Amino acid sequence: MTRAVRTPAGSRPALAGALALTLVAGGFAAWTGRDWYAAAHDDSAAYAVQRDRALAAGEQAVQNLNTLDHHRVEQGLDLWESSTTGDLHKQLVDGRAEFTGQVKTAKTVTTARVLSGAVTELDDRAGRARVLVALRITVTTPDSKSTEKDSRMLGELTRAEGRWKLSGLGQAPVGGTAAG
Amino acid sequence: MPTPRHHLNRERRRQALAGPPAEPAAARPRQRPALMTAVRDTATESKRGTATEPKRETVAEDAVVRPRRLVPPATLAVLCVLTLLLGGFAGWAHSRAEGLRADPALGNTALTDLARTSEIKGQTAAAVAALFSYDHADTGPFEQAGKTLLTGKAVAQHRTLLDGVLAQAARQKTVITTTVTDSAVERIDGDRARVLVYADQSSVSTAGTAERQPKTPKQPREQAQDQGVYAGAMFAVDVVHRDGRWLVENIDTFGR
Numbered sequence: 001m002t003r004a005v006r007t008p009a010g011s012r013p014a015l016a017g018a019l020a021l022t023l024v025a026g027g028f029a030a031w032t033g034r035d036w037y038a039a040a041h042d043d044s045a046a047y048a049v050q051r052d053r054a055l056a057a058g059e060q061a062v063q064n065l066n067t068l069d070h071h072r073v074e075q076g077l078d079l080w081e082s083s084t085t086g087d088l089h090k091q092l093v094d095g096r097a098e099f100t101g102q103v104k105t106a107k108t109v110t111t112a113r114v115l116s117g118a119v120t121e122l123d124d125r126a127g128r129a130r131v132l133v134a135l136r137i138t139v140t141t142p143d144s145k146s147t148e149k150d151s152r153m154l155g156e157l158t159r160a161e162g163r164w165k166l167s168g169l170g171q172a173p174v175g176g177t178a179a180g
Numbered sequence: 181m182p183t184p185r186h187h188l189n190r191e192r193r194r195q196a197l198a199g200p201p202a203e204p205a206a207a208r209p210r211q212r213p214a215l216m217t218a219v220r221d222t223a224t225e226s227k228r229g230t231a232t233e234p235k236r237e238t239v240a241e242d243a244v245v246r247p248r249r250l251v252p253p254a255t256l257a258v259l260c261v262l263t264l265l266l267g268g269f270a271g272w273a274h275s276r277a278e279g280l281r282a283d284p285a286l287g288n289t290a291l292t293d294l295a296r297t298s299e300i301k302g303q304t305a306a307a308v309a310a311l312f313s314y315d316h317a318d319t320g321p322f323e324q325a326g327k328t329l330l331t332g333k334a335v336a337q338h339r340t341l342l343d344g345v346l347a348q349a350a351r352q353k354t355v356i357t358t359t360v361t362d363s364a365v366e367r368i369d370g371d372r373a374r375v376l377v378y379a380d381q382s383s384v385s386t387a388g389t390a391e392r393q394p395k396t397p398k399q400p401r402e403q404a405q406d407q408g409v410y411a412g413a414m415f416a417v418d419v420v421h422r423d424g425r426w427l428v429e430n431i432d433t434f435g436r
Contacts, residue, residue, distance in 0.1 A: 014252075014256060015252055015255060015256060015259075018255075018256050018259035018260060018263070019259060021259070021263045022259045022262050022263045022266065025262070025263045025264075025266035025267040025270065026262075026266050028266065028267065028270035029266040029267070029269045029270040029273070031270070032269075032270045032271075032273035032274040032277065033269065033270075033273045035273065035274070035277045036273040036274070036276050036277040036280075038277075039276075039277040039280040039281055040276075040277075040280055042280075042286075044286075044289075044292040044293075045280070045283065045285070045286050047291070047292050048283075048285040048286050048288065048289075048291075048292045049283070049285045051285070051288075051290070051291050051292070052284075052285045052288075115414075115434040116366065116376050116416050116432075116434070117366070117376070118290070118364030118365060118366035118367075118375075118376045119290070119291060119364060120362070120363075120364040122291055131364070132362055132363075132364045132376050132378065134376060134414045134416070134434065136434070150414060150434070150436070152362075152378045152412060152414045154362065172361060172362055172378045172412065172414075173361075174380055174410055174411065174412035175380060175382070175410030175411075175412070
């Protein structure tokens with residue numbers, strides 16, 4: 001009590017004000033800090049990022065595997081191999097020689113455009129995903145005739161060394177199949 | 181607060197101030213020591229009972245009090261710095277959190293919100309099946325679907341897509357059945373979503389020869405089966421959540 005009396009009359013409100021401001025600032029700091037931590041450790045955010053990465057990689061890989069120019073078969077097939085992993089990769093490597101011969105004989109130029117794509121399943125932990133990619137493929141024959149064809153692709157992705165790669169690719173079957 | 185003593189002290193202070201010449205009343209901190217010690221002197225004297233020599237004690241106290249008087253400005257400064265630091269951190273943390281949240285990946289809750297994703301998939305599949313299935317003998321469900329499942333420009337798109345088909349179907353007594361075989365939600369943004377759909381359609385004509393019935397957007401492949409024609413279609417639909425249901429708002433046939 002005596003002490004309170006002794007405090008210089010002028011600095012007491014200033015001190016109280018400063019203390020209040022500090023406390024308010026401390027409160028904000030704690031709140032925003034927590035918020036930041038929550039945002040940085042948001043599981044669903046990390047999952048969303050993986051989803052988008054898998055989709056981007058899947059769309060690109062599907063497009064790559066439907067693009068081939070008979071003038072540059074080797075580069076094209078190198079790209080195919082670098083876009084894939086697992087069984088699909090093995091198939092491509094095994095069938096490379098045969099395929100190169102076919103394309104060089106046919107002299108076709110195939111290009112593909114992704115119309116739309118979406119992820120159906122994503123197992124972030126196991127590093128596996130399934131994607132649907134709607135593709136428009138244009139095949140140009142040596143006589144400069146080109147045909148367009150739409151493909152309903154089903155892709156399977158596997159994450160290898162932090163990168164999503166295609167491990168399976170096929171077309172959605174038509175007719176008589178049970179609804180999936 | 182003990183008011184009597186307070187008053188007493190104040191009186192003493194005044195007297196003390198009046199004593200030394202030319203001391204301004206609104207004493208600056210520097211000038212307070214004398215007055216404070218004087219006050220303390222009287223206050224402590226009785227309390228401590230150290231009734232030695234008052235003069236000596238004053239000197240001793242003076243030395244003790246001086247650093248204590250310096251504390252408030254220092255404390256103030258520390259508090260100010262602390263306030264600035266904390267405020268600065270708060271601002272920075274906030275901007276970092278906002279930056280993390282601004283990631284476009286987070287605006288899309290497809291798959292991250294599993295319940296909503298499967299709800300959208302289910303309702304879209306049901307809607308597509310209803311909208312693109314037609315039975316010449318019972319057109320009720322088809323008409324009902326057109327009225328209840330479409331909104332906005334999808335109404336006109338649906339009509340354009342099916343007009344020719346329906347005329348033919350009515351003539352040939354066709355039963356068209358559409359089944360969604362695969363679908364995936366591309367994006368969910370609040371009440372809106374976009375779904376990529378792969379669907380199979382079978383057309384069975386009950387009036388003579390089976391004929392191909394191009395009905396939905398596109399048929400990448402067609403293949404004759406026992407009693408009809410199957411066609412695969414792919415398209416994307418935009419759906420919007422209204423009154424607890426997902427309605428088709430746009431049908432994107434990818435320019436076909």
